[in-house]
Amino acid sequence: xxxxxxxKSYFDRVHGWGRISSVTALCVLIMxxxxxxxxxxxxxxxxxxxxxxxxxxxxxxxxxVIEVLIYxxxxxxxxxxxxxxxxxxxxxxxxxxxxxxxxxxxxxNSEEGEVISTxxxxxxxxxxxxxxxLGVLVFKPFLPAFTNSExxxxxxxxxxxxxxxxxxxxxxxxxxxxxxxPIVVMVGILFVAPTLDAGTLLIPGxxxxxxxxxxxxxxxxxx
Amino acid sequence: MDFKESTGLYLIAGGxxxxxxxxxxxxxxKAWKQGEKLGIDKKKLRxxxxxxAVFTIPSALSVLATVIVLAPSLGLVIPWVRLSVxxxxxxxxxxxxxxxxxxxxxxxxxxxxTDPAIFAGVAWVMTLGICFSLVILPFVAKPLHKKVLNLxxxxxxxxxxxxxxxxxxxxxxxxxxxxTPAVFxxxxxxxxxxxxxxxxxxxxxxxxxxxxxxxxxxVAVGASLILEFVAKKFKIAWLEPFVMPIGMIIAMVIAVVxxxxxxxxxxxxxWRG
Numbered sequence: 001x002x003x004x005x006x007x008k009s010y011f012d013r014v015h016g017w018g019r020i021s022s023v024t025a026l027c028v029l030i031m032x033x034x035x036x037x038x039x040x041x042x043x044x045x046x047x048x049x050x051x052x053x054x055x056x057x058x059x060x061x062x063x064x065v066i067e068v069l070i071y072x073x074x075x076x077x078x079x080x081x082x083x084x085x086x087x088x089x090x091x092x093x094x095x096x097x098x099x100x101x102x103x104x105x106x107x108x109n110s111e112e113g114e115v116i117s118t119x120x121x122x123x124x125x126x127x128x129x130x131x132x133x134l135g136v137l138v139f140k141p142f143l144p145a146f147t148n149s150e151x152x153x154x155x156x157x158x159x160x161x162x163x164x165x166x167x168x169x170x171x172x173x174x175x176x177x178x179x180x181x182p183i184v185v186m187v188g189i190l191f192v193a194p195t196l197d198a199g200t201l202l203i204p205g206x207x208x209x210x211x212x213x214x215x216x217x218x219x220x221x222x223x
Numbered sequence: 224m225d226f227k228e229s230t231g232l233y234l235i236a237g238g239x240x241x242x243x244x245x246x247x248x249x250x251x252x253k254a255w256k257q258g259e260k261l262g263i264d265k266k267k268l269r270x271x272x273x274x275x276a277v278f279t280i281p282s283a284l285s286v287l288a289t290v291i292v293l294a295p296s297l298g299l300v301i302p303w304v305r306l307s308v309x310x311x312x313x314x315x316x317x318x319x320x321x322x323x324x325x326x327x328x329x330x331x332x333x334x335x336x337t338d339p340a341i342f343a344g345v346a347w348v349m350t351l352g353i354c355f356s357l358v359i360l361p362f363v364a365k366p367l368h369k370k371v372l373n374l375x376x377x378x379x380x381x382x383x384x385x386x387x388x389x390x391x392x393x394x395x396x397x398x399x400x401x402x403t404p405a406v407f408x409x410x411x412x413x414x415x416x417x418x419x420x421x422x423x424x425x426x427x428x429x430x431x432x433x434x435x436x437x438x439x440x441x442v443a444v445g446a447s448l449i450l451e452f453v454a455k456k457f458k459i460a461w462l463e464p465f466v467m468p469i470g471m472i473i474a475m476v477i478a479v480v481x482x483x484x485x486x487x488x489x490x491x492x493x494w495r496g
Contacts, residue, residue, distance in 0.1 A: 025246070036235065039231045040339045045344065056321055056353075057352060073406075098407055103274060104270075114254075131280065132303060135291075154435060155479050158478040160418065161418035162281070166444070166446075190419075206405075
């Protein structure tokens with residue numbers, strides 16, 4: 001009983017901090033263009049801004065709703081609030097959290113999972129922020145030689161296969177029976193719609209994976 | 224001096240970045256303290272920090288590369304802030320291009336902004352276009368988590384009560400153990416499938432599935448499995464948390480080697496065109 005009370009109060013506190021930090025982040029973010037306008041003493045044309053937003057808002061705001069609904073249950077409470085402020089969720093924060101929970105051998109929807117996921121995402125956010133800041137401020141003169149390097153270019157182009165391959169090794173080897181079906185389905189989808197990006201593909205992928213796993217469990221092929 | 228490089232703009236960006244860092248440190252400290260309260264081994268907590276940091280470095284460098292790609296057109300300040308707050312590798316390049324076209328900047332992100340009003344307009348469009356998740360999160364996150372936590376509690380109690388629950392719910396309680404892995408597999412699988420059969424943008428090398436993406440994927444899987452085996456077989460405890468980051472870095476090194484060793488027409492081959 002006592003543990004349940006502590007657990008509830010911790011999650012409630014995390015959501016309290018998270019709500020405050022989300023609203024604060026939103027204000028800080030909006031103050032960025034405001035400060036630029038005040039500093040430069042110019043304001044853009046309203047029609048130009050509205051026209052730009054009309055191109056982005058239908059797609060990006062819809063994606064924002066989908067991302068919040070999909071990623072929030074996977075990231076944990078603290079991880080969710082941090083990830084949606086610092087961004088790069090699919091390509092960085094989520095794989096980092098999944099990998100950390102796998103290493104620590106904790107379940108995603110447990111309190112231990114919540115703690116490990118938050119630590120992993122916070123660390124990832126700090127490291128990313130510091131690397132970008134150092135890159136911009138300290139190594140500015142040398143950056144083009146590094147990031148435009150013909151030699152290193154293939155490594156930067158193949159970050160995602162490397163990252164998700166490493167992650168897949170741990171996950172697929174432990175759950176290989178339920179891994180084959182969704183991969184086959186998604187490769188099949190790509191044969192029909194080859195330009196589909198991973199962010200869109202993962203929606204039918206997750207549905208296929210859950211339905212496949214459920215069917216195998218019903219047939220007693222997996223426990 | 225180029226107005227995009229003025230000290231004032233860097234100070235404004237620095238303020239935003241300082242907020243992001245402070246928030247991350249705050250949550251890190253709180254989670255660490257809660258971990259101690261729960262009795263999680265400090266070594267496990269430290270390993271989580273170290274392996275997450277190593278895991279992050281290659282991806283963070285590729286985010287930095289996007290900042291650099293956008294810099295000739297937008298300067299460093301806007302891409303720096305946009306990719307440090309909410310930003311995303313996939314979204315920001317498109318957002319910048321759309322914003323510049325709408326504000327009358329000829330040539331999109333291949334051109335250089337010289338008009339401060341267009342620069343300010345791009346900052347507005349990129350900021351407002353991406354910020355919606357922060358508007359809905361305070362309303363949605365808590366109810367969603369409550370549902371997930373209830374699911375977790377059911378999972379914990381499953382062993383004792385599965386039989387009872389199965390009678391009550393038609394057997395679905397036994398599936399809960401598989402639900403989380405199935406969701407993660409669907410997510411990871413999307414990126415794996417794209418490295419096998421996805422088509423990239425024709426003008427961008429390395430965006431689609433091809434020889435290089437497949438080599439990188441296979442090496443990442445193989446290297447991680449071998450490292451995991453070695454860590455377990457020879458009981459090398461320190462290696463376990465680093466299996467994934469090291470596997471990832473080995474795969475990226477092999478991508479560089481393959482690109483430089485393979486015949487050029489084979490190295491750049493992407494089978495979906």
